[in-house]
Amino acid sequence: MHKLIFNEWLKLFKKRSFFISYLVMMVVIGGAAYFMKILAGGEKFAMRDFVFLGLSPSGFGALTALLVMISTAGAVSKEFSQGTIKLLLIRAQSRSKILLSKYIVIFLYTVSLMLTSFVVSFIAGSLAFGAGTPSASWLDVGKVALSTLVYIEIFATITFMLGVLTRSTGITVGITMLLIMMKDMTVALLSKYAFTKYLIFTNVDLSIYAGGGSPLPGMTLGFSLAVIAAYMVLFLLLSFVTFKKRDVA
Amino acid sequence: MNEAMNKVATGPVKGAGQVVLQVNGVTKQIGQKKIVDRLSFDIQQGEIVGLLGPNGAGKTTTIRMIVGLIRMSEGDVLIKGESIKRNFAKAISHVGGIIENPEFYPYMTGYDNLKQYQRMTKGITEERIAEVVKLVGLQDAMKKRVKAYSLGMRQRLGIAQALLHNPSILILDEPTNGLDPAGIREMRDYLKRIAREEGIAILVSSHLLTEMELMCSRVIVIQEGKLVTVRTLGESTVTENKTEQVQVMLRVNDAEQAKLRLVRMEEIRVMGMAPERDQITISVRDSYIPRMIDTLRNEGIAIYRIEELKESLEDEFLKWTGGNRSA
Ligand SMILES: Nc1ncnc2c1ncn2[C@@H]1O[C@H](COP(=O)(O)OP(=O)(O)OP(=O)(O)O)[C@@H](O)[C@H]1O
Numbered sequence A: 001m002h003k004l005i006f007n008e009w010l011k012l013f014k015k016r017s018f019f020i021s022y023l024v025m026m027v028v029i030g031g032a033a034y035f036m037k038i039l040a041g042g043e044k045f046a047m048r049d050f051v052f053l054g055l056s057p058s059g060f061g062a063l064t065a066l067l068v069m070i071s072t073a074g075a076v077s078k079e080f081s082q083g084t085i086k087l088l089l090i091r092a093q094s095r096s097k098i099l100l101s102k103y104i105v106i107f108l109y110t111v112s113l114m115l116t117s118f119v120v121s122f123i124a125g126s127l128a129f130g131a132g133t134p135s136a137s138w139l140d141v142g143k144v145a146l147s148t149l150v151y152i153e154i155f156a157t158i159t160f161m162l163g164v165l166t167r168s169t170g171i172t173v174g175i176t177m178l179l180i181m182m183k184d185m186t187v188a189l190l191s192k193y194a195f196t197k198y199l200i201f202t203n204v205d206l207s208i209y210a211g212g213g214s215p216l217p218g219m220t221l222g223f224s225l226a227v228i229a230a231y232m233v234l235f236l237l238l239s240f241v242t243f244k245k246r247d248v249a
Numbered sequence B: 001m002n003e004a005m006n007k008v009a010t011g012p013v014k015g016a017g018q019v020v021l022q023v024n025g026v027t028k029q030i031g032q033k034k035i036v037d038r039l040s041f042d043i044q045q046g047e048i049v050g051l052l053g054p055n056g057a058g059k060t061t062t063i064r065m066i067v068g069l070i071r072m073s074e075g076d077v078l079i080k081g082e083s084i085k086r087n088f089a090k091a092i093s094h095v096g097g098i099i100e101n102p103e104f105y106p107y108m109t110g111y112d113n114l115k116q117y118q119r120m121t122k123g124i125t126e127e128r129i130a131e132v133v134k135l136v137g138l139q140d141a142m143k144k145r146v147k148a149y150s151l152g153m154r155q156r157l158g159i160a161q162a163l164l165h166n167p168s169i170l171i172l173d174e175p176t177n178g179l180d181p182a183g184i185r186e187m188r189d190y191l192k193r194i195a196r197e198e199g200i201a202i203l204v205s206s207h208l209l210t211e212m213e214l215m216c217s218r219v220i221v222i223q224e225g226k227l228v229t230v231r232t233l234g235e236s237t238v239t240e241n242k243t244e245q246v247q248v249m250l251r252v253n254d255a256e257q258a259k260l261r262l263v264r265m266e267e268i269r270v271m272g273m274a275p276e277r278d279q280i281t282i283s284v285r286d287s288y289i290p291r292m293i294d295t296l297r298n299e300g301i302a303i304y305r306i307e308e309l310k311e312s313l314e315d316e317f318l319k320w321t322g323g324n325r326s327a
């Protein structure tokens, strides 16, 4: 299994575009620190707050999410469009294992991008603002990082499933972007209905709970985790069953 | 009928006679249409067998079912006795395949691509990679990205990939598709050499009979998903029966005169004549030919050529598959 995972990692790594996502991350976060320093001038801003921003889903976490989506969309569909799927599936390996190794690599890739944004925002924040008197504790930073990871994994799983179902990178990216853009609006429009709290979109941002709030009145962290788990199982089941049964023509 | 055909000898190859691939009543139904319909055949070790049929006959579908890329609606495929349905990993480990064009990760080098497949199967050593690379003559291209490969090079990398895990059977769908005549010939030579040196069976699909004739010991002809005939190539066209009627073309110094003499012989039927080329075509029993020659010589007719006119396999193929349906 670890060899399959290594294979999938190399498929990402050997692409010229691989380093570009890390580069984009560095440039955007570094640039943001620079502009915040010269524009916000007198305002006090601390390194740790900048790290918090770097990891939160409403901050640069959104950029990480975007980069992960783009890679995820192609993970399965590119094998089909390149035709490499035919040589991939005639090995002495089960289709489930092959798909699982792709899914694991997406997780590893997400973690690596988040580590990068942590390191970059730590360094850029230190250079630009110094330690200062941050309003966020390291625990807050940890919590927000974890909720971003969950947020990204939910969307990555949806993207992954769409890639398996549609076999088209373009359609997958399109639908995912549409979902990300529409999610807040959908939740807002439907908030008066009771079923809304069972929608996956209502539950994706766990960082709301860290601030003591909730996405909709009456929802708890435990409830959201249960809903997320149910959806994830559903999405993965759909992906694996489809991939296993699919005729590769 | 099939059983008799499967017993055809395949020449002195190590382990010959052992059945490597068994296709048992395989059917693929999509909607109401049976794309492949209860197809059965066997392939033995060391044999090169052609799967022949006009466009849309179901060759690709059959091959994809054999390697488990698509499911069969009915029937089963056994590779060295292992079912591809029930024991996929075990069965497929004996198979090397190229399905239509071999496609690789274009941004990786040839070597990186082979390493991908090495990691997917247990027990493939670096030496084995070097060995197959040498066999297909790609040593100098291993560090190049596949993007920069010509089609011929990709086909060869395809063969290398298929051979990595020492399979017992190679399954290739239209391996010469898109290659130029030199490339086709090269591919054919590789395949023959592999069958001989590695002693493995090869199943190749094609819609070109002429190509099959040059490398296969047997062809399985299918049409509209059904088995039409299984033919052993080579010996089958030799006339064994001395009493059989054959068609021969004669070139003589005077076709008119020859004709006048020949029509008087009741053993001979004149089929046609081309006086401008001094040719005459007759139908005659094999054993009667020496006598006919003597007769013509005694008449003072000079004979320049005697050629048997064989119905070409191509004609036969068209007959099997219903004439102009191919092309
Ligand atoms: N998924 C599908 N749904 C419906 N019909 C299909 C499907 N796949 C193949 N067919 C039909 O099945 C028939 C056999 O197709 P197949 O590709 O196996 O033929 P082939 O012998 O490989 O032809 P060619 O020489 O053109 O490669 C064709 O008529 C094709 O249109």
Ligand SMILES: [Mg+2]
Pocket (backbone or CB within 6 Å): B059, B060, B061, B173, B174
């Ligand atoms: Mg085909």
